Amino acid sequence: MDVLMPQLGETVAEGKITKWFKAAGDKVAPGDNLFEIETDKTSMEVPATEAGVLAEVRVLAGEIAPVGAVVGVIAGDGAAVKPAAAASPAAAAPPPKALAAPARLPAAPATAIAPPPPPQPAVALDPFQAVRTPERNFGPARLASGVAVSPLARRLAAEAGIDLARLKPSGAHGRILARDVESAIGAPAVRPAAGATAAKVKALYEPGSYEEVPLDMMRRTIAARLIEAKQTIPHFYLTADMTIERLVAVREEANASAIKGADGEPAFRLSVNDFVIKAWARALQQVPAANAVWAEDRILRFRHSDIGVAVAIEGGLITPLVRQAEAKPLMAISAEMRDLAERARARRLKPHEYQGGASAISNLGMYDIREFSAIINPPHATILAVGAGERRPVESEDGIRFVSKMTVTLSCDHRVVDGALGAELLGAFRHLIERPVGLMV
Numbered sequence: 001m002d003v004l005m006p007q008l009g010e011t012v013a014e015g016k017i018t019k020w021f022k023a024a025g026d027k028v029a030p031g032d033n034l035f036e037i038e039t040d041k042t043s044m045e046v047p048a049t050e051a052g053v054l055a056e057v058r059v060l061a062g063e064i065a066p067v068g069a070v071v072g073v074i075a076g077d078g079a080a081v082k083p084a085a086a087a088s089p090a091a092a093a094p095p096p097k098a099l100a101a102p103a104r105l106p107a108a109p110a111t112a113i114a115p116p117p118p119p120q121p122a123v124a125l126d127p128f129q130a131v132r133t134p135e136r137n138f139g140p141a142r143l144a145s146g147v148a149v150s151p152l153a154r155r156l157a158a159e160a161g162i163d164l165a166r167l168k169p170s171g172a173h174g175r176i177l178a179r180d181v182e183s184a185i186g187a188p189a190v191r192p193a194a195g196a197t198a199a200k201v202k203a204l205y206e207p208g209s210y211e212e213v214p215l216d217m218m219r220r221t222i223a224a225r226l227i228e229a230k231q232t233i234p235h236f237y238l239t240a241d242m243t244i245e246r247l248v249a250v251r252e253e254a255n256a257s258a259i260k261g262a263d264g265e266p267a268f269r270l271s272v273n274d275f276v277i278k279a280w281a282r283a284l285q286q287v288p289a290a291n292a293v294w295a296e297d298r299i300l301r302f303r304h305s306d307i308g309v310a311v312a313i314e315g316g317l318i319t320p321l322v323r324q325a326e327a328k329p330l331m332a333i334s335a336e337m338r339d340l341a342e343r344a345r346a347r348r349l350k351p352h353e354y355q356g357g358a359s360a361i362s363n364l365g366m367y368d369i370r371e372f373s374a375i376i377n378p379p380h381a382t383i384l385a386v387g388a389g390e391r392r393p394v395e396s397e398d399g400i401r402f403v404s405k406m407t408v409t410l411s412c413d414h415r416v417v418d419g420a421l422g423a424e425l426l427g428a429f430r431h432l433i434e435r436p437v438g439l440m441v
Contacts, residue, residue: 001050001073001074001075002072002073003034003048003072003073003074004067004070005037005059005065005066005067005068005069005071006037006046007067007068008037008039008042012039012067012158012351013066013067013154013155013159014039014064014065014066014067014155014158014217015037015038015039015064015065015067016037016038016039016063016217017035017036017037017038017059017061017062017063017064017065017071018036018037018038018043018061018062019035019036019061020034020035020057020060020061021033021035021036021045022054023054024055024057025053025054025055026053026054027051027052027054028048028050028051028052028053028054028074029048029051030047030048030049030050030051031047031048032048033045033048034046034047034048034054035061035071038217038347039217042347042348042349042350042351042354043346043347044350050074052074052075052076052077053074053075053076054074055073055074055075056072057071057072058070058071058072058073059071059072064217066151066155067154068151143164143165145165147164147165147174147175147176148173148174148175148176149164149175149176150171150175150176150177150178152177152178153177153178153180156178156181156182157181158221159220159221159224160181160184160224160225160227160228161224161225161228162181162228163379164176164181166184166295166296167180167181167184168180216315218315218316219315219316222316222317225377229375229376229377229378230375232378233294233376233378233413234414234415235376235412235413235414236414236419237373237409237410237412238409238410238422238423238426239371239407239408239409239410240407240408240426240430241405241407242405242406242407242408242429242430243403243404243405244272244389244404244433244434245403245404246434246435246436246437247272247275247433247434247436248272248404250436251270251271251272251436254270254440255268255270267331268334268335269334270330270331270334271334272365272406273309273337273361273363273365274333274337275433275436275439276361276384276386276433277307277309277325277333277337277361278325278326278330278333278432278439279429279432279433279436279439280305280307280325280361280384281305281307281322281325281326282326282428282432282439283425283428283429283432284305284326284358284359284425285305285326286428287421287424287425287428288301289417289421290359290381290382290416290421290422291305291358292358292381292417293358293380293381293416294379294381294413294415294416295379299416300358302358304323304324304326304327305324305325305359306322306324306356306357306358307321307322307325307357307361308320308357308359308377308380309321309322309340309360309361309363310360310362310363311340311341311345313344313345314345318344318349318354319360319377320340320343320349320354321353321355321356322336322337322340323357330439340353357380358381358382359380359381359382359383359384360374360377360380360382360383360384361383361384361386362374362384362385362386363386364385364386364387364388365386365387365388365389365406366388368388369387369388370388370390371385371387371407371408371409372385372387372409373385373409373411374409375411376411376413380413381412381416381417382410382411382412382413382416382417382422382425383410383411384408384409384410384411384429385408385409385411386406386408387406387407388406389404389405390404390405390406391403391405392404392405406433408429410422410425410426
C-alpha cells in the first residue's frame, strides 16, 4: 500500500515530514503512528490504516512533499525492505524550488518489493485526505465534485487562497490547469523566478551585511494570503473610541468572585478580550447582514457568529475559531480561548478549528498599541482591530476628568459591508461593550 502525504485542509498543497516513528523494516499495525507532518498551520501524527511492514521510506524527515505524493510503502510480512538512505531522488520529495513545476518531475521507479503487489488505488490515511485517482506520486487530485486538478494548479491555488471549486476548468476532460488559477487571481501566465527576484534584492546590499532567513511554509502562506487580501478585497476602515469604565469594573468584580480550587487557583479569569469576543459575536447577531462573506456570485449569511481570534505564534500567526460565540458564557469563551491558543502555539490545531468563520478579531492591546488597521483574512468580510485600554481626558460639566477608553478599528469588505452597515455594526458593538452586564447573561 502506498503511504500518501495527506491533505490537511482544502488550501494545503504540501507538507513537511518532521519525524518518522517507524523505520524501514519495522512492523506496523492499524493505528500505529507512522510519521509526523507540519503544514503552514499545524502539526500532526499520521497513523497507518493497514498492517504490514514499512518496506520503504521515500521522503525523509526534514523534506517537503506535495499532497498526494507517495512518502512510503507498506508491504506484507516477508517483503524486501528498501532502506531509507537508498531511496532514489526521483521517489523522494522534491526540494522546494522544484515544487514550482511538479508536473515535470519523472515518475517514481517501481518499488523494491518482491513479489510486486498488484496495482491498487492509493489509500487515504486521514479523514481530510483529498479524493485521489489511482495515479501514483504526482498525478492529479480530484475535488469532491470529481473535477481533476493539476498539481501546479493545486499549488498556485493554495498559495493565493483560491477556492478550486469555483473555477471553470479549461483543460482537457474538464481538468483545472494553472492558467485557470492565474486567471482567477489576475496573475500573468509567466512570472519571474523567485531566485531572480532574490538576486536582484540582494544586489542592493553589501555581501555579509545581512543574514538570509529561508521562508517556512507558514510565512509563505501568510505572504500569499495578505497579497490576495489587499489586491482583491476593497477595504475601508471605521474607527471608534469606546468607554470601558464599566467593563473594567465588571471584569474585576467577576474575577474577584471566582471560587478557588484545591490548588489555590481561581476557577476562571476573564480577560478584556473575552468580553470583546462575546460582544462582537452578539453585535453580528444584531446586524445579521454583516455576518456574511463574499462568495463571488453570491453572499453567504450565517446563522451563528463563528469568531476567529488572531494568535501570535513562532514564525507568524493563526486564527482559531470560537464557534457560536454568541451563545457561550464568558467563562466558556475564556477557557476555550486558552485551550485554542496553547494548541495553536504547539501547532496542534485541527483544520476545522481555524477554517471558516465570517469575521475575526486582532487585539494588540497587550502590546500597548493604541490603534491600528488590520487586513481582512479571506474569506471573511470584516476584522476588528482592538487597541489598548488607557486613561484619557474627557470634558464634562464638572471640567476635565479621566476615563478608561479603548479605540477599535473595523476593516470592511465593501462588496459585503457598506459604510452605513459597518457603522451600524460598530455601534452595536459599542453599545454592548459599554454595558457589559448584558454580556454576563
